[in-house]
Amino acid sequence: MTVREVEVAVVGGGIVGLCAALELAREGVDVLVLDDAARLAGTTANAGSLHVQMQSRFIRMYPDQVPGLERSLPLYVAAARRWAELERELGTSFELKASGGLMVAENAESYEFLARKCEREKRLGLTVHMLDRAELMRVAPYLGEAVVGAEFCAEEGKLNPLLANQAVRRALLAAGGALLPEARVERIERDGTAWRLEGPFGTLRAGRVLLAAGAGTGALLAPLGIQVPTVAEPLHMNVTEAAAPLIGHLVQHAERMITLKQLAAGQVVIGGGWPARLAGPRQHPTVEASSLIGNLRLASHIVPRLARLRLIRSWAGVNTTVDGQCVLGEVPGRPGLFTAVPGDAGYTLGPLVGRLAAGAVLGRRDLDFDIRPFSPGRFVGAAAPA
Numbered sequence: 001m002t003v004r005e006v007e008v009a010v011v012g013g014g015i016v017g018l019c020a021a022l023e024l025a026r027e028g029v030d031v032l033v034l035d036d037a038a039r040l041a042g043t044t045a046n047a048g049s050l051h052v053q054m055q056s057r058f059i060r061m062y063p064d065q066v067p068g069l070e071r072s073l074p075l076y077v078a079a080a081r082r083w084a085e086l087e088r089e090l091g092t093s094f095e096l097k098a099s100g101g102l103m104v105a106e107n108a109e110s111y112e113f114l115a116r117k118c119e120r121e122k123r124l125g126l127t128v129h130m131l132d133r134a135e136l137m138r139v140a141p142y143l144g145e146a147v148v149g150a151e152f153c154a155e156e157g158k159l160n161p162l163l164a165n166q167a168v169r170r171a172l173l174a175a176g177g178a179l180l181p182e183a184r185v186e187r188i189e190r191d192g193t194a195w196r197l198e199g200p201f202g203t204l205r206a207g208r209v210l211l212a213a214g215a216g217t218g219a220l221l222a223p224l225g226i227q228v229p230t231v232a233e234p235l236h237m238n239v240t241e242a243a244a245p246l247i248g249h250l251v252q253h254a255e256r257m258i259t260l261k262q263l264a265a266g267q268v269v270i271g272g273g274w275p276a277r278l279a280g281p282r283q284h285p286t287v288e289a290s291s292l293i294g295n296l297r298l299a300s301h302i303v304p305r306l307a308r309l310r311l312i313r314s315w316a317g318v319n320t321t322v323d324g325q326c327v328l329g330e331v332p333g334r335p336g337l338f339t340a341v342p343g344d345a346g347y348t349l350g351p352l353v354g355r356l357a358a359g360a361v362l363g364r365r366d367l368d369f370d371i372r373p374f375s376p377g378r379f380v381g382a383a384a385p386a
């Protein structure tokens with residue numbers, strides 16, 4: 001049996017794996033992306049919101065994660081910028097609009113909380129300011145009466161992930177990278193100075209391996225004694241029929257699970273973290289009726305005009321959570337084995353994390369960010385999750 005050999009194997013063809021592979025292919029590296037999905041173009045489940053400001057809901061729920069979130073903020077600013085650069089570099093539209101994001105509050109206490117968050121974020125370099133009800137009505141008259149004010153973040157925006165993922169995939173192939181769909185990696189083992197990857201596709205030998213497998217990353221690392229607690233979080237999305245231009249911003253709520261925006265073609269994409277479930281033997285992400293209804297009801301409470309639009313599609317996808325921060329860099333004690341799992345709002349981080357991961361794989365010391373705080377080393381020696 002001949003064993004295929006590559007310089008770098010990337011496990012996972014989501015936005016992170018595709019972008020990392022693109023950077024490597026552009027450097028002339030022989031790179032192969034393996035993914036267990038049949039149509040390899042990265043997840044098409046996400047909503048394409050470019051998030052930058054911290055979510056006040058998370059700050060309240062997980063106060064212990066705030067130092068990590070604040071440490072990651074410059075990464076989000078740079079990530080939004082990287083998306084715009086990538087669109088220019090690839091010379092194709094992702095319908096990217098950096099029109100800013102509003103985090104809306106429904107009462108004075110919530111508004112004050114946002115105002116304190118806004119001050120901290122300003123000090124950390126974000127372009128943010130508060131808008132009271134009167135100011136908000138001038139820039140976002142589509143918001144309902146329940147909204148008393150909002151924090152505006154200029155760096156936020158939106159894009160169409162279906163266009164972006166396809167464009168990155170095409171660019172990767174044009175740069176000489178290769179894709180292997182329906183290739184579930186089941187084992188990774190050291191093989192002399194290289195790594196051996198095995199699965200139903202056969203055996204592959206790679207000089208270096210980048211694990212960009214999202215929620216699948218933890219299971220690949222566990223047999224090597226590294227307990228990265230990646231958790232698959234199934235989430236719900238709704239999209240309405242097309243309407244005339246109405247919502248110019250990315251809109252999210254300070255306390256409740258809602259994110260919405262309008263695509264260039266007029267549809268309004270509504271998400272915000274409503275749960276879906278993993279069903280059947282293949283653990284397929286599956287829509288919950290309660291999320292469909294709850295999400296739409298909340299959306300039309302925030303933007304009343306949405307109540308007039310018909311829902312045309314709902315879907316469920318899998319998000320990955322770890323500890324709110326990226327897991328990025330070489331695994332200590334495992335030369336040539338790297339991880340690239342983005343922190344929260346992982347699609348926003350995708351191209352930047354892909355670029356930083358590629359830099360790490362190439363052994364570059366002059367990365368744009370110090371990625372040491374995000375090292376998978378923080379999980380080496382950790383107990384296996386129960």
Ligand SMILES: Cc1cc2nc3c(=O)[nH]c(=O)nc-3n(C[C@H](O)[C@H](O)[C@H](O)COP(=O)(O)OP(=O)(O)OC[C@H]3O[C@@H](n4cnc5c(N)ncnc54)[C@H](O)[C@@H]3O)c2cc1C
Nearest residue numbers: 012014015016036046047048049185214216345346347348
């Ligand atoms: C409904 C929904 C909406 C979202 N909306 C937004 C948003 O608006 N903005 C935002 O910033 N983020 C959003 N996210 C989060 C974002 O989608 C993810 O964080 C991001 O796509 C992660 O990209 P990734 O490349 O790291 O992982 P993924 O896209 O999960 O890709 C990992 C790939 O690895 C493959 N894989 C896993 N294990 C193996 C294995 N053993 N062998 C081979 N292949 C394997 C998987 O099939 C998958 O294709 C959303 C998520 C969901 C679910």
